[in-house]
Amino acid sequence: MSVRVVFLGTGSGKPMAHRGVASLGIFRQGKLYLFDCGEGTQVQLSRSSLRSGALESIFLTHFHGDHVNGLPGFAGSLTLNRREEALGLYGPVGLNQWLKTLRDLHILWPSFPINVHENTKPGVVYEEEDFHIEIAPLRHRIETWGYALVEKPRPGRFDVNAARALGVPSGPMFGKLQRGESVTLEDGRTIAPEDVLGPDRPGLKIAYVSDTSPCDGALQLAEGADLLIHEATYPAGDEKMAHQRGHSTAGDAARCAKKAGAKKLIMTHISQKYLRTDEFVRGARAIFPNSSVAHDLMEYDLTRSDQ
C-alpha cells in the first residue's frame, strides 16, 4: 500500500503562472487529505491525478492569504458538484468567524456540513483506524500549525517456522497469533504472539512544516519522518532575513531533516523571486543529501519499506 503526495502549489506569497501558492494533497487508500488551500488550488487539483470527490478533510496551517484564499472557491465548487458528505476543516482559531462571514454574505453557502476543528493545543487532531494526524505549533508571524500524518505500526511478520517448531498446528491458531492473540495448545502450553512475530513494523510518517523559522515544533513533527515537506522560502545563506520574516532557508530545512533523522526532504513554499532553484538544492544537499525542491504538480509515492 502506498501513499501519494501531490504538490499542488509550491510558491510563496502570490500565485504566478509558473508556480501557484501553498497546497499539498496526500492521497491514501482512496481518500484525499488536503494541507493548505491557496488561490488556484482547485484548478491545480483538476490538472493532477487527484479528484475532489475523494476529499476527506482540509488542514490549514495559518491564515496568511497564500495558504487559504483558495478555500472559499473550492468549497463553492464542491457545492456545485452537489457534495453531501461532511468535510472536515482543521486550522487556527478563527475558522468559525471566517465561515460565518462567508455565509452571511452568500460568498459560500455549502451544500454539505463542514466540521470545524480550531487547533488549540499540540497532539492528535484526526484519527482513523490505521493512522492519525497530529499537530505542533510552528514559529511564524501569526499562529501557525505544522502537521504530520503518522501511520500506526502493524504487527511484525509471522514466523511460520518458529510456530511449527513450537508445535503450533497450521490453521486457525496461525491467524490468532498473527492478529496478536495468544493461543493454548492441546498439551496445555500457551504460545504468545511475541514468540512467533517479528518486531512491530512501523508505518509511514509524512510531515508538513510551513511556514516557520527553525523551532522545536518543526523538529518534533519531522522526527523520524519518511518524508519531510519543509518550507524553504529563501536559499541557504539568507537565514537572518528569513528568520526575521518568520521563514526558513534551504539550509534550515536541511538541518531540520538531519537533526530529526528524516529519510527524505522536499522543500516547498519557494519565494516567487526565484525562477531557478539550483541554489536551494545545492545549499540543502551540503547538509542533508537526500533533498530536493518541489514543483507544481509534482507527485511523489511512498511505500512502506517492509513491502
Added chain:
Amino acid sequence: MSVRVVFLGTGSGKPMAHRGVASLGIFRQGKLYLFDCGEGTQVQLSRSSLRSGALESIFLTHFHGDHVNGLPGFAGSLTLNRREEALGLYGPVGLNQWLKTLRDLHILWPSFPINVHENTKPGVVYEEEDFHIEIAPLRHRIETWGYALVEKPRPGRFDVNAARALGVPSGPMFGKLQRGESVTLEDGRTIAPEDVLGPDRPGLKIAYVSDTSPCDGALQLAEGADLLIHEATYPAGDEKMAHQRGHSTAGDAARCAKKAGAKKLIMTHISQKYLRTDEFVRGARAIFPNSSVAHDLMEYDLTRSDQ
C-alpha cells in the same frame, strides 16, 4: 483615444483550466478599472496586456464566490508589491464586514487604504473629469448591481468656414468658441458657440450586466451602449431554467442589446458545461447580429466613432 476591454475570466460557477471565473478589465487613459474579481483573476491579469500597477478601482456586482473570491489574494499581492495608493472598492452592502473579517484573521492586511463604497441606490458611483460609472440593480438570487462606464460628450466640431462667413477673425476668438464661450466681434455682433459648432459628440458607453435574468436595470445600463457585455449562462431556448436560477440565455442577452439599441454585444459568464459556444452565437445572432462570445484573455478595443 481608445478604451481597451480585457476579458480575464468568462466562465460561470467554478474556475477551470479552459475558462476562469468572472473578471473584466477596462483600461482607459493609463488607468485600469476592474469589474468582478473571481478566483485566479490576478494570474489571468499577469497573462494579459494589463498591469496591476495601473489598477484604480474594483467594482463588484454581487457576493457569489465566482465573482469575488479572487479579491483577497489580488489585494494581498498588491501589498507584496508595496502598493501605497488608495484603491477604490465598490459593491453590495457587506464589503466592510468582509474586509473586517479578512483583517481580523490576517488573511488580508493591505499596505494601502481601501476606499469602500457600498452600493445602495442606482446612479453615478464614480466620476472623473471625462467619464463616470453608474449602477443599476439587476435581478439575481441575491443583491446584484450592473455597471456602465459612460464617457461625457465632447463639444461638436468647430466649423471654420461657418466662423469665417460670420466674420470671426482667426486667432483667440476661434479658441473661445471651440471651448464653448461666446465672443463679441468689433462690429458689436455676438457669436454663440452653437453658431459655429456641430452637435455634441457623444462619448463611449460600455455596460457590464452580470448576473441577471431580464430586467429594467439591465436595459437601462445597455441603453445606447457602444458595447454591451451581458451574461449568457445558457444558450437560447433554456430561458425557463435560466430565469429560475436568476440568469440569462444568449437569447435574453441579444434581446436586451436589440431593445436598448446597443451597437455590439459580447456574451460572458458561460456555463462551464459548454466547451463549445457555437450555439450561443447562433441563438444571439438570430436576434441581434452583432453578437459574439468572449473567451479568456480576449481583448477588444473601442474607439469613438468620430475619430
